[in-house]
Structure formats: C-alpha cells, structure tokens
Amino acid sequence: MAATFSRRTLLGGAAGAAALGALGAVTASTAGAADDLRVYVLVVDGCRPDEAVGEHLSVVRDLAEQGTSYSQARSITVAETIPNHVAMMTGVRPDRSGVPANSVWDPARGEVRDLGEATDLKAPTLLERLPAELGVPTASVLSKDYLFGVFGERASFRWEPEPLLPLTNHAPDIFTMGAALDMIDDHDPALMFVNLGDVDRFGHMDLSGSSIRLLRTLALIDTNLQLERFVDHLKDRGTWERSVVIVLADHSMDWSTPLSIINLDGQFDDDPLLAGNVQIAQNGGADLLYWTGPASSRAEALVHMRQIAESAEGVLSVHDPAELRLGTNAGDLVAYAKEGWRFTDPSVISNPIPGNHGHPTTEAIPFIVSGGHPMVRRGQVSPAPALTMDVAPTVAALFGLAPPPGDWDGEARTEAFQSALLPA
Amino acid sequence: MSQVFDRRSVLKASGVAAAAVAVGGSVATASSVWAEEADPAFTHGVASGDPLPDAILLWTRVTPTPESLPGSGQGPEVEVTWEIATDNAFANIVETGNVVTGPDSDHTVKADATGLSPATTYFFRFRLGDAVSGVGATRTAPAADAALAHLRFGVVSCSNLPQGHFGAYRYLAERGDLDAVLHLGDYIYEGGGGDVRPHVPAHEIVTLADYRQRHAQYKTDEHLQRLHALVPFIATWDDHEIANDAWSGGAENHQPDTEGDYAARKAAAHQAYFEWMPVRSEADKIYRRLRFGLLAELSMLDLRSYRSQQAKPYDDDVDDPNRTITGAEQMAWLRDGLINSGSQWKLVGNSVMVSPVLVPPLPKDLLGPLLKLLGLPEEGGVVNPDQWDGYTADRGRLLDTLVDNGIRDTVFLTGDIHSSWACDVPRDAGNYPNSPSVAVEFVATSITSDNIDDITGLPPRTVGRVIEGALTTLNRHIKWAEVDSHGACVLDVTPAAVQMDWFFLANKNDPASALSHGRSYRVRAGTQKVARVGSPVTVGNA
Numbered sequence: 010m011a012a013t014f015s016r017r018t019l020l021g022g023a024a025g026a027a028a029l030g031a032l033g034a035v036t037a038s039t040a041g042a043a044d045d046l047r048v049y050v051l052v053v054d055g056c057r058p059d060e061a062v063g064e065h066l067s068v069v070r071d072l073a074e075q076g077t078s079y080s081q082a083r084s085i086t087v088a089e090t091i092p093n094h095v096a097m098m099t100g101v102r103p104d105r106s107g108v109p110a111n112s113v114w115d116p117a118r119g120e121v122r123d124l125g126e127a128t129d130l131k132a133p134t135l136l137e138r139l140p141a142e143l144g145v146p147t148a149s150v151l152s153k154d155y156l157f158g159v160f161g162e163r164a165s166f167r168w169e170p171e172p173l174l175p176l177t178n179h180a181p182d183i184f185t186m187g188a189a190l191d192m193i194d195d196h197d198p199a200l201m202f203v204n205l206g207d208v209d210r211f212g213h214m215d216l217s218g219s220s221i222r223l224l225r226t227l228a229l230i231d232t233n234l235q236l237e238r239f240v241d242h243l244k245d246r247g248t249w250e251r252s253v254v255i256v257l258a259d260h261s262m263d264w265s266t267p268l269s270i271i272n273l274d275g276q277f278d279d280d281p282l283l284a285g286n287v288q289i290a291q292n293g294g295a296d297l298l299y300w301t302g303p304a305s306s307r308a309e310a311l312v313h314m315r316q317i318a319e320s321a322e323g324v325l326s327v328h329d330p331a332e333l334r335l336g337t338n339a340g341d342l343v344a345y346a347k348e349g350w351r352f353t354d355p356s357v358i359s360n361p362i363p364g365n366h367g368h369p370t371t372e373a374i375p376f377i378v379s380g381g382h383p384m385v386r387r388g389q390v391s392p393a394p395a396l397t398m399d400v401a402p403t404v405a406a407l408f409g410l411a412p413p414p415g416d417w418d419g420e421a422r423t424e425a426f427q428s429a430l431l432p433a
Numbered sequence: 434m435s436q437v438f439d440r441r442s443v444l445k446a447s448g449v450a451a452a453a454v455a456v457g458g459s460v461a462t463a464s465s466v467w468a469e470e471a472d473p474a475f476t477h478g479v480a481s482g483d484p485l486p487d488a489i490l491l492w493t494r495v496t497p498t499p500e501s502l503p504g505s506g507q508g509p510e511v512e513v514t515w516e517i518a519t520d521n522a523f524a525n526i527v528e529t530g531n532v533v534t535g536p537d538s539d540h541t542v543k544a545d546a547t548g549l550s551p552a553t554t555y556f557f558r559f560r561l562g563d564a565v566s567g568v569g570a571t572r573t574a575p576a577a578d579a580a581l582a583h584l585r586f587g588v589v590s591c592s593n594l595p596q597g598h599f600g601a602y603r604y605l606a607e608r609g610d611l612d613a614v615l616h617l618g619d620y621i622y623e624g625g626g627g628d629v630r631p632h633v634p635a636h637e638i639v640t641l642a643d644y645r646q647r648h649a650q651y652k653t654d655e656h657l658q659r660l661h662a663l664v665p666f667i668a669t670w671d672d673h674e675i676a677n678d679a680w681s682g683g684a685e686n687h688q689p690d691t692e693g694d695y696a697a698r699k700a701a702a703h704q705a706y707f708e709w710m711p712v713r714s715e716a717d718k719i720y721r722r723l724r725f726g727l728l729a730e731l732s733m734l735d736l737r738s739y740r741s742q743q744a745k746p747y748d749d750d751v752d753d754p755n756r757t758i759t760g761a762e763q764m765a766w767l768r769d770g771l772i773n774s775g776s777q778w779k780l781v782g783n784s785v786m787v788s789p790v791l792v793p794p795l796p797k798d799l800l801g802p803l804l805k806l807l808g809l810p811e812e813g814g815v816v817n818p819d820q821w822d823g824y825t826a827d828r829g830r831l832l833d834t835l836v837d838n839g840i841r842d843t844v845f846l847t848g849d850i851h852s853s854w855a856c857d858v859p860r861d862a863g864n865y866p867n868s869p870s871v872a873v874e875f876v877a878t879s880i881t882s883d884n885i886d887d888i889t890g891l892p893p894r895t896v897g898r899v900i901e902g903a904l905t906t907l908n909r910h911i912k913w914a915e916v917d918s919h920g921a922c923v924l925d926v927t928p929a930a931v932q933m934d935w936f937f938l939a940n941k942n943d944p945a946s947a948l949s950h951g952r953s954y955r956v957r958a959g960t961q962k963v964a965r966v967g968s969p970v971t972v973g974n975a
Contacts, residue, residue: 058841058959059869059959059960059961061959062957062958062959062960078958080777080841080842080928080929080958080959081777081841081842083839219867261839325837325838347833347837348833348836348837349836368837369837369838369839370836370837370838370839371839372838372839373839373840373841375959389928390927390928390929390958391580391928392580392727392728392776392777392778392928393580393727394727394775424580
C-alpha cells in the first residue's frame, strides 16, 4: 500500500492504507452481508435523464431494467460537479460538507477558486470511514483533476487522472475505465467511486448542443462502450453476482446560444453602492454573489443586488444561500439562470462555453441501482425523490456503516434492495 | 319535473352493496343489480368525490316532498344522516353525521367524511327519516408518502345529454378497477332542445332554477348515476357548465340584451354546480390539487373563471402578455405546485388543449419578429383561440416553468374538443423536435358531444381522416388525432409509465351500445414523449 507517485500508478491513500493496516485483522469480520460485497458507484458526469433512457446508452438502460431506476432523481443544488460528488460520498448538505459549488470566492486568498483541495471538504466520507471503521478497502478513480484534489488521500486506493486533456483537465473515459478495471484487478476494493468525465466535458464544448449535439452524442456512444467494458469485466471475473452497481449523474446539462448570456458584474458596477464591492463566483448556470463592501452597508447592498439580478433577462430566481443549505462560503445571494441561458462573469467573455449546468433545469439526473447481487430488486421504477446525497447512506446501509455524527442528510434508498437480504 | 321525480332507474341499496367489492385496491363492481324501485326521496342517487388520504366528499339530493322538485325553491328543511362504513352491510360504520338541507341549497347534501384511512374502500349511504338511499362505494387516496405502484383513473369530458346516451359512463362503472373518475368539464350543456333525448328544461338555461333543473336531469341518467355511486369523481368545469366559450366577463353564448347580466348567470351556474357536484369548494374556487402518494399529484384547473376574452384566429392578440387563461393567482399556484411537487407524475386536469394546434406552426425564434410585424401570431396560425393557443404568454410561462426547473413527467389530461389526441408538448412547436418535448398531453374524446362526422353528416372515418392527416402533418408533435369517435378513456399510472387507453362507442345513440378499444398511447418515465402501444391495460389488473 505504499504510495507510488507515478501518475499512471494506482496510489495508496495514506489514511486509508494506514487504517487498513491497523484494522487488517478485522477486515474479514465486517458485517456478514458485506464480506464479499462489492459496490461500484459510477458517475456519468453531466448525463441527462433523457439520454439515460435514449438510444446511445444501452448499457444504462439494461442496468435500469435489471435494477431500480429513480425517475425523479435530482442533484443537490448547486448542480455542479464537485458539490454533488462530495454529497455522494458524505451524505450531507453543503452547509456541513463545506462544498456548495465548484467555484467560490475565497476572501482569505482574495480570489475566486475551485473547491478542489482536500482541505475544502469538511465532512467525513465513505472513502475513509469504511476502511477506518469497518476495515473495508475503498478506491477512487476520478477523471477530473479537481475531484482528485478534493477527495485527497481519503480512499484506500486512488488513481490520479491521466492523461489530462488540455482545456478540459480531465482524463478521457477510455483511460479512466482502464484504470477502474486495473483497480479492481489489482486491489479489489469493496467500494469504488468512479467519475467518467467525457459526457460532461464534450457536452460543455458542443456548439451544436442546442440542436444535434454532435460532440455530446459521440461522447455518449463512447461512454456506453466503457460501461459495457465494466460490466463485462465483472462478469468475466465472476464477481457480478456479488456486485451492486450504482450509476448516476452529478447533474445534467443545458445549452445556450452566444446571445443568451447573463453578465451581472457589469450591472453591479453601474450601481454606485455596489461598484467594486461585489465578487461573483460564476458556476455556469448559477452565480454566487458576495458583498465585499462595508458590513454597515450590507443589508442595503443585498437589496440592490437582488433587484438587479432578479430583473436581469435570463435570470430565473435569486435565493438566500441559507434557505438552500449552502453554507457560509456560498456568499450572500445565489442567482439561477433560466433554461437556455448561462452566466458569464465577471466579463461577457468569461464563460464562452455553450454547455452549462448549475441551474435548476440541470438538476434532473439518472439514478440507477443495479448489479448482479441477489439483494438487488429487479425491474423497478421508483418515484422516490432520490438525491445525489442518498448514495452515501445507501452504501453505508449495504456495509452496515453507522451514520456520521449529526446523521445523514440523505436517505438510504433501501427500496432498491430485497430488505430481507440487507444487513441488519 | 314529474318525470324526474318518478324516474325509476336508480340504485337500490342492496343491489349495489352486493355488487360493489374491492378488487386489487380499487373500487369495483360486478355486473350491478339494478333497482326495481328505490326510495323516491333519493331519486338523484349518491356520489362521492375529491378523495383525500383521510377524507372523502359524499353527496346526495333528497326530495322530501313531492313539491320539493329541483329548482322549485319549494319544500321543507330536513335533516339528512350520512353513514360511511368499511363493509357494504354497514356492520362497521366508521363515521356518521347529519346535514340540514332545504330549498336554499336545492335540497342537495354534501358531507365531508373525515377521519378515514388512506387507500381504503368505503361504503356510504344517507337516511331521511325511514327512507334510505342507495349505497355508494368509494375510496380514499393513498397516504401522501406512500410509494404505491399503481393508480387507474377514468378520464371523461363533454357529455351532452341530447346528443346521445351515456354508454361510456356505463362502461367505466362496469370496469371495476378505477380509483377515481376525472371529469374534465362540460358535464352538462346549457342548450335547450334535443336530438336523441330532450333537455330539461327545454330551453337554454340561464337562471339558477334552470341550472338546478339541468343538473338534476343529468343526475337521473342511469349510467351516470351508476358511475357516481361506484367511483369517486374529481371534476372541474369547462364552458358549458355556464355557456359556450365562457370567459371571465362573458361568453360567446350569452347575449346580455336578452339573457341579462352575465355575472348573475355565472353566479347561478356556479351555485348550482357546487350544489349538485361532489366537489369541494372554497369561495367559488374550484382549482385544487389532490395527491396520490409519491406516484402522482393531480392539479385540476379552472380555465374559465379568470381568463381574458378570446382573441380572433390569426390575430396577434393571442401573444399579448397581458392576456391570461388562468389568471395570475392560479398560474402562480400551478407553477408552485409543479416546482414543489413531491410526486413523480404531475397530472394536470386541463379543460382545453395546451398543445399547439397551428396552421402551420412556425419557428418562433426565426420568424417571430416578422410575424409580429405582420400582426400575426408569433408561433403560427391559431385554429382555436379558445384553447391555450389563444393565450401563448400564459402557455410560455407554464412550459418555461417545466424546463427552467428541470421538471419531468408532466401529463396534461384534457377534454373540450370532442375528439382524441396524443401529443408531445414542445415549447416551440415550429422547431420540434429540435425544441424538445417538455410534457405530454392526452385528450379524451366526448361522451356524446358531436364531432366531425356528426357535424358534417358524412360517414365516420371519411372526412375525419383527411382532417387528422392535415393536423398531424402540419404539427409534428401531434402524434395522433381521431375526430369521429365518442367514448371514455382509462389512464393507468405506474412509476414506469402513464398509459391512456381510448375506448369508443359503437353507437352513441344506443344506451346499450358496446365500446371497443380504439387506441393506446404511453409516456415512459423521464421521456416526455408519447409512444403508441398495441393493447390497453388489462381490466382489473390494478
């Protein structure tokens, strides 16, 4: 388990490895049903629910037919990649995890930055809790550099994504899946958390997103092949029957034209009170707005900010972050875009990409619980309002892991399983 | 009115009670035993409606004395007792109560039976002195958080009594597998005369007494009465409950010079409706929402009381953002309900079509400015400005709400136009399918009200086919239209899909006419697209 720092190598997480070393003796004595259980959480980043039931993701359709598909599943807000991956592994809302969006204003550093550092994540995750508390090894195979960063060395085993494509900073799915299969063969983790980034990354760049979605479609076709590799691999290894496979997205995707953009920074600068005193963390379909002027003017300033944002064409709604349970680092106000619109702040060229998410129209996601394990219920469509943060309590229920201090915010989706076969 | 009082086709208590049983969780009946003679005090039958998890609205009308005829304003005040039980022998009565009624409410009786258990079949009856009503069967809604696997509704509209017999109601009553019947409006018609059978009164109804007598006549139809007794109704009104093409301040079929003040007529129509229908009312407000566990939520709309006057076809008034079909308050209520629904399927009881029916539909982004310049509707020529097509700003607000908030699985259930339709609902019909479907719409045909073959006098499936071909060719989101047949629909709701089955009458002029399966369409969860399926759902497979 010693860490080897070649980028191609599957790294041993220091915390997880140490925990496994210390608890090695108890590994075999974890909860009965969990002894040979393998759980794989596969995130098809940015996948829309209509794509999950469409013609290009036949493997996802097959998995849905063999398991439970949650027809009303949604991401948590803000519908961005980092907060939803964090929610999947922590089972708690952003006001407890510390990760409300991809990008926030960091007053200490005086910059807007991605929450891609291990210290940004304040809540415990399954990745270190399972090995530490039950001696169950975990792994993370995450295609995006900031996901690799935010989860740090929490997993027992982790893969540092490579090769990273320029502009997208993600590893193509063919490499990510290759790493995932190697991870299974080399370390056989009981829980593996995988992010496949192609569908999202090529969707962001797809200039035909509002019509034929050419790049997006090609990505879907390839990702389907990678998922097929994964299922075939488990079947070839003879481990399919002890596997639970959760396939979901972190958010979906919406496309906008170059004329359907919202620039709030310029409008704030036209207001004498706000000029120079507002910072904006732009998250595609959502803007986090921060008042940085004198505290004595804050209340008045928020009224101005809200009025300007609400009256801007393309803005759907404006919210107090507290009502959304986003936590203090989400700023003073959160503005959402309408479908077909995107924010571009601070300048009108800050966000040139046509595909965006973060706004409510991108909260609908596919969420499927499947696999070959006999406890998986077959052929169900559930209307339960599943959320990304339900993944952690669901996985915890399978392994018999206790809730974290303060309990889960999510809910274990136990209706996807034969209750008699679940651990007590 | 003596013929109403003397009518013999009413349910006999023991007959229905023996026939009504719970099958698979739905109210059901075997072939009902029809009455020899029911107590004349309960000539208008019994009904239930608006099921909640813990309550159901019970309805009847009493005729305590021969002079207490509907609309007469005559007769004494009387106290009526209601009973609701878990068994049809009334050995286990769970709730009972008394209601005082009299001429002020036209001797109608409405009682909200509360304290009931969710998803439970109940039996109910009324007593007036020694007289006992027929026994009704009904069923409460599931608990709000119940993850149920199945619901089934009858879906109907447009039952014009002089234009045929209500064999379609008979069909639904005989199925025995329905959780409720959704009536989407035009439950009565305001006109006089009659082709197949005469309206009562014989003239166009205008006054409160008129509307009361008309409702009373419909409530004595044997098929409708039987369905009311066996399945709870969830009803809304369309225009003919007042007058044709009604809007907030008038109606096409209202002439103030000869028929008086429209507001007075509207108030009379509404009063009679609330007296005679098993619907809950709150200060003349009928739009409301009913929840069926995690599986479905039903928003019943009122698209007549608050709407602006209809525009003319091909008039760009249809795009005026200040014109409304819902009114601002109802629109806010509807949007809020859709956004915050905790249920999977968002069913919208919608009295007029929401899908664009345009000749031709035009891409708004491309040609909208030119059409606006020409004074034409931005989305294309409007065939029927009485539908949502005539109020495009409100439709835009509604459909924007769906897409802006990522709302899936919205199904509009519609009546009004005496024909059958299955449609995808795109936000921009001219750009469909590039403008994707954001909901679907199923339109129920009429129980009896005339459609194309009746109006043209030509054989069915002749000119109708031509019209259907033109509509579906020009409007690619309209997947099916059938403009000749009458009947009833059955809506089957599961987590995986919602399916609408159309059943058509062989002959609407024959009270014993058979019905046969006409067509079925389904929307699978998450798709927002209709697709044809070959077979209807199995009767009783609830």
